[in-house]
Amino acid sequence: MTHVDCDILGLWHAYKYARQRSARDELILHYAPLVQFVAGRIVAGAPSHVDRADLVSYGVFGLIDAVEKFEPDRGYRFETYAVARIKGHILDELRGNDWVPRSVRAKARAIDTALGTLQAELHRWPTEAELAAALGMTDDELARAQAQVAVVNLVTLDATLGVALDGDSALTVGDVLADTDDEGPCQRVELAETRRALVDAIDRLSEREREVVALYYHDGLTLAEIGVVLGVTESRACQIHGKAVAQLRRRLSATERELA
Numbered sequence: 001m002t003h004v005d006c007d008i009l010g011l012w013h014a015y016k017y018a019r020q021r022s023a024r025d026e027l028i029l030h031y032a033p034l035v036q037f038v039a040g041r042i043v044a045g046a047p048s049h050v051d052r053a054d055l056v057s058y059g060v061f062g063l064i065d066a067v068e069k070f071e072p073d074r075g076y077r078f079e080t081y082a083v084a085r086i087k088g089h090i091l092d093e094l095r096g097n098d099w100v101p102r103s104v105r106a107k108a109r110a111i112d113t114a115l116g117t118l119q120a121e122l123h124r125w126p127t128e129a130e131l132a133a134a135l136g137m138t139d140d141e142l143a144r145a146q147a148q149v150a151v152v153n154l155v156t157l158d159a160t161l162g163v164a165l166d167g168d169s170a171l172t173v174g175d176v177l178a179d180t181d182d183e184g185p186c187q188r189v190e191l192a193e194t195r196r197a198l199v200d201a202i203d204r205l206s207e208r209e210r211e212v213v214a215l216y217y218h219d220g221l222t223l224a225e226i227g228v229v230l231g232v233t234e235s236r237a238c239q240i241h242g243k244a245v246a247q248l249r250r251r252l253s254a255t256e257r258e259l260a
Contacts, residue, residue, distance in 0.1 A: 035059035062089030147242025201251040209244040
């Protein structure tokens, strides 16, 4: 047993049996690299808006919990026990801070997967009936699912797009938004192409969907008011709107990939 190992055993004894808070704090500092290790593993597979510093702060509470609950006399390695506690605490915090339910994210993944498979098989954009059949849903169930997942890909303006370089702050979504007050030739061409793609995508919507899009974005009506105009409930108007937005988003993304 090394001198360091003896010191750590002494700290565990001082904390668990003499209840010395200073020993607890030294144990937390000694094992702090475990938090960095776990946070690094998790952030590698997390969405780009997840910040490593946030994961580390979540993990520290997991480490503290592990130190306080660990029982050295049971013969287990603390590192193994702590890694599980740290990872669990980080994941719990991520789930708690995610405003989109896991079931909705699962639906979004299922729809995207089915769309990709159908497009590869059919060599065209699948119909709603074909997509519903592939997902094992009715048309109404698919419409409700599309309305739910329409908000999954929203991002905040302070979401980072990469790491900081040379001491500068990392770029955020807000940093790279186009300045509409100073349009150059490239921006005007891109805007024209986007408008043409949007018009084409809207033309492919059903008549009811086009009507909802026009009433909501052009006339500024609320979904409740649109429901009154169309003679449907607000919930149904919301479903139609969500379905239309989801289709427009996917078709514009497909156009962008074709132009790239």
